[in-house]
Amino acid sequence: MTKYIFSQFILNWYHKNGRKDLPWQKNKTLYTVWISEIMLQQTTVKSVIPYFKKFILNFPNIKSLNDSTLDDVLHLWSGLGYYNRAKNIYKSAQIIKKDFQGIFPDQFLKIIKLPGIGKTTAGAILSLSLNFFYPILDGNVKRILMRYYGISAFLKDKKTEKKLWKIIESITPIYNTGKFNQGMMDIGSSICTPVKPKCKICPLNKECIAKIEEKWEQYPLKNIKKIYPKKTSWFIIIKHNNYFWLIKNTEENIWKNLFCFPKFNSKKIALKWLENKKININSHEKMTSFVHKFSHFSLHIHLILIKISCISNFLQKKNSSIWYNLKNPQHIGLPQPVQKILKNFKKDVF
Structure with missing residues (x-):
């Protein structure tokens, strides 16, 4: 031809x-x-x-x-x-x-x-x-x-x-x-x-x-399947009624400039952070874990839910954190796993 x-x-x-x-x-x-x-x-x-x-x-x-x-x-x-x-x-x-x-x-x-x-x-x-x-x-x-x-x-x-x-x-x-x-x-x-x-x-x-x-x-030849590394992250979900505390991520590797729950590499570090913030760790609830896949690794996400009775001043930071309003959401970027988590809570919002 x-x-x-x-x-x-x-x-x-x-x-x-x-x-x-x-x-x-x-x-x-x-x-x-x-x-x-x-x-x-x-x-x-x-x-x-x-x-x-x-x-x-x-x-x-x-x-x-x-x-x-x-x-x-x-x-x-x-x-x-x-x-x-x-x-x-x-x-x-x-x-x-x-x-x-x-x-x-x-x-x-x-x-x-x-x-x-x-x-x-x-x-x-x-x-x-x-x-x-x-x-x-x-x-x-x-x-x-x-x-x-x-x-x-x-x-x-x-x-x-x-x-x-x-x-x-x-x-x-x-x-x-x-x-x-x-x-x-x-x-x-x-x-x-x-x-x-x-x-x-x-x-x-x-x-x-x-x-x-x-x-x-x-045609074309298949690449040898890579075994992608598995990583673990612990999200702390701090909830006050229909508000959720989110932090603007500054890390270079993933989700830079997007808002996310406080995240840590281990449960021990996560609970220590709560302790330093003087949040009662005995009141936490563990939620269902899930896996989020990236192009180059998979992230196993574990969730700790903390319900607080009032919005604490120590959680307020200029521009780097917000109380996300589930009823009237702010215009910010959210990673897919965060969207997924918030969507589950949205079912209970009236």
Whole structure:
């Protein structure tokens, strides 16, 4: 199959079957496509849709982003994960205000310098919003190319990635680049999937080496499964009626700038902290533990519930802690496990 025919097959398929009604595909602008592309990094379309709608409703443009606080942005991002993406969006908005008069740039070399944006994301923003000729090479596109051309290698191999860039640059059409890129991503997410691909309905199946050999699982090669470390954390939940005490996390490793319950590496340290705060540790209740999985480790979370009769002054700190009101929640960023815990308490709020 020639390079022209390859791209035409993708475009024909996209015309008939491609996704055209996603929220960020309506009334497209550089800004809305940028937000969607950042959200879609390492996250499924299904998960992103409600977050994107809520985000654009609250921040319809770069000015509204700059008029907000990082806490406002993290609040809307809570539960979507990979919070550095939200922080990069907020940083980028400030850069755009300072360097580009508040207008999202339409030049590749300017876009790629913004925080959290690489070659593929910059290309996607320009091709999907303005139909500029910029190829992309996300995980879906890599998988299609490796199966079609029979490249049996690891996805993250640098030599392989360099080879794949040459291929995608040669087969991406100059015209209708946006539709081609979207078609490739759609086929990768719905047909040429990591497991059990639907080869029979793929527009490329006649000359796809993985299909001909019936060995799709060899393209790309599977990484050896890593055994991720297990970590333990003890959360102290201090509750006063419908209020919960939360601390702004300053640690670099996880949940930076998000609000969390006081957390400790062991029960002994947690109880010692309560003792130092002169809180009656005999009144504590142990709640059901659970596991929260990150991309690189799993966190076993144990919960200690302390119910207090009045809000103590010693728990008040400037900006670094708040009494979170479950009835009328403040606009702050919350890690997913904290959201999960608070949701359980919300059932009892009237």
